[in-house]
Amino acid sequence: MIGHCMRWGPGGGTAGSPRIRKNVAATVALLAGTAAANASDAALALEVEHVVTRVLALDGDPAYGEYLGGACVTCHQASGAASGIPPIRGLPVDYAVQAMVEYKLGARPNPVMQMMTARLSDEEIAALAVYIAGLED
């Protein structure tokens, strides 16, 4: 099953990917408090913004979102009830997209969420955001 241990530091994610290298660099630099830290931080923020803009331009497929959302509701209850895991029901589309992109690019920490979003395409993020927003209906 898990043939290899994923070593996750403050950045999380799959060892060896550009994202984790960038993450670790950003985090280490952040801790060191150098000017370079601000530059990598800013670069990551810009990348997040770029991807979010790209995703928001798409029309999310609600049926695909509902299928993908099956993987979310085991933790984030569809009813909106919450106990130790934040509710996502009815989150606005742009907020949900922002959160998912930040997890995907490693700008937001949490290894479960980084794993869940790591392989999501732009279309999948768009579809999920539409589904999540629609849960309140």
Add this chain to the structure above:
Amino acid sequence: MSTTRTGTISRRSFGLLAGAGVASLALPTYLRAQHKPRVVIVGGGAGGATAAKYVAKDSKGAIDVTLIEDSDTFTTCFFSNLYLGGYRDFNSITHGYDALVSTYGIRKVTGMAMAVDRVAKTVTMADGAVVPYDRLLLSPGIDIIYGSVPGYSEDAAETAPHAWKAGPQTELLKARLDALTDGQNIVMIAPPNPYRCPPGPYERVSMMAHVLKSKGFTNSKIFVIDPKDKFSKQSLFQEGWDKHYPGMVEWYGPDVHGGIKSVDVAAGTVETDLDTFEGALLNIIPAQRAGAIAAAAGVAGDSGFCPIDATSMRSTMDEAIFIIGDASMAGDMPKSGFSANSQAKVAAMTMRADLTGSKAFPAKYSNTCWSLIDTDDGVKVGAQYEPKEGKIASVEGFISQTGEDAALRKATYEESIGWYDGIVADMFS
């Protein structure tokens, strides 16, 4: 199409499908007999309950769903260790089927499915009732292979519980644990691969140790006799045992114990090549295979578990049958409630597509296993999976690390509580 009752579809007769004149898998619904397409699910646990709900919910009444389950309630094996440890009560891990029936119109048939006629496409119950299907989903969990531990038997489980199927066995184990006095030992025989819930035995060791420690015991030991040379999250458990229960837990791998020779549950002994271990409580977890209905249906392989198509959870031996959860051979996915729930959704989607022409998306699966080592000290391992070259393969994952701080371990435990509430709502509400 001709199929033998227990064998595979022959290639030659499969080719005659179109002209055979018998009920065809490929005919669109409007050419079939005048009834709604029928999905029958055997097993109302983590996999079966999820599959029943998702087929009924997503087909919006277009599919007739029957859930065959012998019990009126389901006690989750996941979190049953927390009940053993005193963190949850039994009712909080036991759930009913009322919502599935009333909200989704699922027909619950309470009884034991005994046989499957794959030609007639029917399930026969212990009371003789016959339940016809267009698609059959088996989620029967595991059966315990008592004889895999010399000297163990189904009767012996009343004295030395396995508690590897949650319910009365779990309550029995809890009662035996709570009755121990200081100086009395526990001997666990851990199971060989493949088995339900890889970290489960070691979370159980942790929970039993927690109970003994919280009663102030200083002279009791927990011996773990393992047929495996390593186990899931091993470094995390060993770090936790050293930290929270120093000197209490002794784990013996096969290189050290040299093989389990026999158990004597009346005497409370486990004899190995190395030594004979004695305990007032024996927790014996034998080897496992798919629940009996799988072999009865002819869809179990030589391993005792059921081969499936990685893109759909469809049996490789019968196109009208799906197998999910612990009974299936799901590649890299561990046998867990989370996996069963994940696989159920792919199978449900595929059955709906078969029967109503609805859209089927590419299969994606996931699993996360949380384990509690002591109060507020939780760890986890998880992964995403996708079909790759005919197998369900891990594509992304994470695992807790040794040396994590207390705040993170506490957050991990609290996350598991949120997950438990979420997944039981997903399955039973």
